[in-house]
Amino acid sequence: MSYRSVFRTDLFGGQVAVVTGGGSGIGRCIAHELAALGAQVVVAGRKEEKLTAVVAEITASGGSATHHVCNIRDEAQVASLMQSTVERHGRLDHLVANAGGQFLATPDAISLKGWNAVIETNLTGTFLCCKAAKSAWMGANGGAIVAIVADFWNGMPLMAHTSAARAGVSNLMQSLALAWAPLGIRCNAVAPGTIASSGLKNYPPPVVAMLSEFKTQIPAKRLGTESEVSAAVTFLLSPAAAYVTGETMKVDGGSSLYRQMAPVPDHHRSTAFDAFHLAADLPELPGVSDT
Numbered sequence: 383m384s385y386r387s388v389f390r391t392d393l394f395g396g397q398v399a400v401v402t403g404g405g406s407g408i409g410r411c412i413a414h415e416l417a418a419l420g421a422q423v424v425v426a427g428r429k430e431e432k433l434t435a436v437v438a439e440i441t442a443s444g445g446s447a448t449h450h451v452c453n454i455r456d457e458a459q460v461a462s463l464m465q466s467t468v469e470r471h472g473r474l475d476h477l478v479a480n481a482g483g484q485f486l487a488t489p490d491a492i493s494l495k496g497w498n499a500v501i502e503t504n505l506t507g508t509f510l511c512c513k514a515a516k517s518a519w520m521g522a523n524g525g526a527i528v529a530i531v532a533d534f535w536n537g538m539p540l541m542a543h544t545s546a547a548r549a550g551v552s553n554l555m556q557s558l559a560l561a562w563a564p565l566g567i568r569c570n571a572v573a574p575g576t577i578a579s580s581g582l583k584n585y586p587p588p589v590v591a592m593l594s595e596f597k598t599q600i601p602a603k604r605l606g607t608e609s610e611v612s613a614a615v616t617f618l619l620s621p622a623a624a625y626v627t628g629e630t631m632k633v634d635g636g637s638s639l640y641r642q643m644a645p646v647p648d649h650h651r652s653t654a655f656d657a658f659h660l661a662a663d664l665p666e667l668p669g670v671s672d673t
């Protein structure tokens with residue numbers, strides 16, 4: 383059995399793609415789909431065993447993949463990832479900047495060290511990957527970049543660090559789209575909602591249970607799949623998106639329109655401001671007039 387992509391099997395024939403964070407979860411799925419569409423895929427990440435396992439899976443499915451151990455927070459390692467990809471495979475057409483990570487904590491519980499670590503991985507690491515891909519190949523030959531972000535639009539009170547970083551990456555894609563348009567490099571992002579992915583295993587069981595309960599608050603009434611994120615990435619990398627750059631595409635079943643992950647508890651700490659001396663005929667609104 384092979385990957386059941388909706389895209390044609392030779393879409394990326396003769397092309398090369400780097401997928402960071404390709405050893406598990408959404409990145410692993412994207413690596414499989416791009417390989418199934420003919421790309422030579424370089425899966426990158428920190429843990430060699432996970433990367434070699436994905437390379438073996440892709441090879442067993444008839445695709446072509448190699449791995450490269452890389453910490454995206456380290457500029458020299460990122461440069462080596464992109465340069466060695468070009469040396470080994472002759473080109474670098476696509477970058478999927480998927481690697482990232484965070485931990486659950488209220489804003490008050492995030493230390494400076496924890497904050498910096500999450501910003502460095504998600505925002506700075508993505509910036510380093512984009513810059514190195516441009517230097518190694520895309521600046522002279524063009525290319526397409528897709529960064530994986532998150533559903534950050536209404537803030538994330540239990541992951542403020544990653545919410546800020548992902549919003550930063552979305553904005554970074556707009557800056558890079560403008561700066562690098564003359565070089566033929568398109569830069570976009572995909573913002574997954576709550577996805578049933580192996581990444582969920584990084585959270586404690588009660589949190590995972592809570593996340594699956596979120597489905598009642600998602601218009602689609604279910605969690606998303608890794609393949610649904612991968613299909614959006616594939617589209618944005620493909621020539622079908624040749625006129626799309628600087629865009630962040632939501633793949634979230636409508637959740638960003640609808641729900642707040644951490645409901646605000648009841649409180650009486652918001653004092654109404656009432657300056658209008660001729661205010662008249664106001665309705666009695668509980669909670670406004672009875673402060």
Ligand code: ADE
Binds near residue numbers: 403428454455503
């Ligand atoms: N996945 C999570 N954090 C990472 C990092 N710093 N480098 C590469 N892949 C990662």
